[in-house]
Amino acid sequence: MIGKAIVIMVPLLIAALGGLFTELAGVLNIALEGLILSGAFAAVIATEISGSFFIGITAAIITSTAIAFLFAVTSLHLKGNIFVTGLAINLLVPPLTAMVSKGLFGTKGVIRLEDSLGNQDVFMTLAILLILTFVSVVILRYTPFGLYIRTAGINRDFLESRAVSTRKIQTFAILISGAACGLAGAIISLRLGVFIPGISAGRGWIALVAIYLGNKKPLPILAACFVFAFAETLSDSAQGLIEIPATIILSFPYFITILGLILYSIFKK
């Protein structure tokens, strides 16, 4: 069961680590959800057309980064309200995916691939998770870029006084979160070999809460993602043991997330 949780937590952690860059840079990124969804969609489309998972994943990363760029332009350069523009991204992606899929495949609904990535080896997955976490720690702590990002979130005037453009740093952070969400989305859809509208299923929000719960530090975020993934596994297997209707199970991630958020707020002091 722990193995299953580790597999589930991969996309969650990747999205959360990407979101960590924006969060530290002082950007409230509620667009994670839409970015994950666009990645999941682009991955399936590109894999279907090219027949290669690698191209699918690359396309997902590029697509989500492009949409993240739109988010960055409207919120940073046009100075939109970051909350409203983030919401806009989340609202923009579902109709866009429906349009493209209707145009390409004549369906607004499920797109199924012949093949799927399937479940990879648990220890490999675990190793990759640890490496990713480690890499983000290194980037954020020990590189000038990481320092700029953290400073952007704390004191932007200081950064400007050093002739570093906060806006540029924040734009980069948003692009990184876009790329990460694209990868996360690709993993979600390619693992199953299918795209379903709404396949991101609140993972962007869970990732956002994982960032808060993890106190904006990579390792605790890893732990928080594991807790969420484990809770999801538990509720999945609860379905087999007790008779809980499937639709109610769908609400669990949200309840768990809000519970996590409340606990975080209580113990923050």
Next chain:
Amino acid sequence: MRKTNRIFGQFTGAVITLTAVILIAVIFLLIFSPDKSESIYYFFIGPFLNSLSIGNLLSSFTLLTFSGLAITVAFKADVFNLGGEGQIYAGAIAATAVLIYMPRLNGISGFLLASATAAAAGGILAGISGFLKTRWKVDELISSFLLSNAIIHIIDYLITGPMSDRNSYLLTTKMIDEKFYLWQLIRPSNLNSSIFGALLAVVIISFLLFYTKQGYELRICGMNREFAHYGGLNTAFYITVPMVISGALLGLAGSSAVLGIHHATIKGFYSGIGWNGIAVALIAGTNPIAVIPSAFIFAYLNQAADTAMLKADFPFELGGLIQAIVFLLISSKLISERTGLKRGRK
């Protein structure tokens, strides 16, 4: 002088956004539609072609007025209510439950009890987020969204499970009794007497906000919470109460859809009312009276997108796109700093 400037600024902001939206919609139609002239024609004229579409336009206006007003109240106090969809759904299912399980009520008392229960259901749901904010500083924009999404799945379960109508081909609850139906104003369109309720709600909310002490205090809290706090106002009160009012209005949107249009709770009917409420409020720029024209424009845009898609076999979800574009543009600096939303959050 400054005041006229401010209003003018707000107005131009909304006009620029809406022009951009219509332009983008037309461009999409021109690029993707198989029959360009027909889809453009239906996009602009479609909503006014016959009494059916005019009625449906006004019916959608009713729901958007409720939800736009709800979000406006929250904005006015500088709190965010992102849980619109769940609160509408909760109101609808609460109203439906009252009328299904208490069939012996007469028309009037059934209407009153159902509306009150719906308002309470939406109000409590939003109020929880307000409470969490005041008690533990849980960000209400995230908590209201998460709660709403959680509750949507539970209500989906109620609709498909215990309350389902097994004879219907739709995923829906049982129908309410005919004596509870609101009056149809233009048959066979959806327009019903709840349009007066929506307009009345605008009047009441405007009165409360601008002509009562509490409304004044709420607006002060919305403008500058710290100042209000040092002025001795109970600022926590003005986080929870606007949330509750906002949720109650959304609950009423749900019950008016049940009593006036669907006569049951249909799975997923809330889509297009919840988020559009936020768009309506943004265009209205936190002015409750301006919700009326703003809701009308949105109802028109949605109706236009729908008719253009139906008539011209246009496969694209123009409605959702329009909404997203409004969100992307409305708060941007190019358009106006005066739309009333003061800041981004950290």
